[in-house]
């Protein structure tokens with residue numbers, strides 16, 4: 001058993017252990033018919049193999065989650081664009097925005113396309129945001145020309 005079956009380039013690591021751990025190791029080594037040294041080496045090898053496997057599994061789980069998130073995002077975008085295609089075939093000047101109960105005039109802090117004519121409303125310009133009672137409704141912003149064209153008053 002102690003006969004070296006591989007070249008002696010293994011490193012020697014010494015460590016102090018409490019007396020009860022020493023007797024546990026000796027008993028376990030005896031039970032397995034191994035040397036204490038061999039037992040410790042296989043326990044360490046098993047432990048690090050286990051850690052490697054766990055880390056590999058975690059990588060896989062993270063990869064799966066990222067893939068899932070990408071798919072969910074893609075599906076959400078597809079559903080959203082499908083909904084948009086139904087509601088607005090391109091820029092539809094005939095749109096009446098039935099969900100909107102009021103138009104709130106705001107100064108834009110970033111460019112947003114007009115929901116009716118698709119013209120970009122620049123930062124600093126006035127946009128008219130549709131107020132909807134449905135908090136999940138898509139945000140609608142119109143340009144001044146479209147608000148005028150809808151002849152609300």
Ligand SMILES: [Zn+2]
Pocket residue numbers: 114115116117118119142143144145146147
């Ligand atoms: Zn417009």
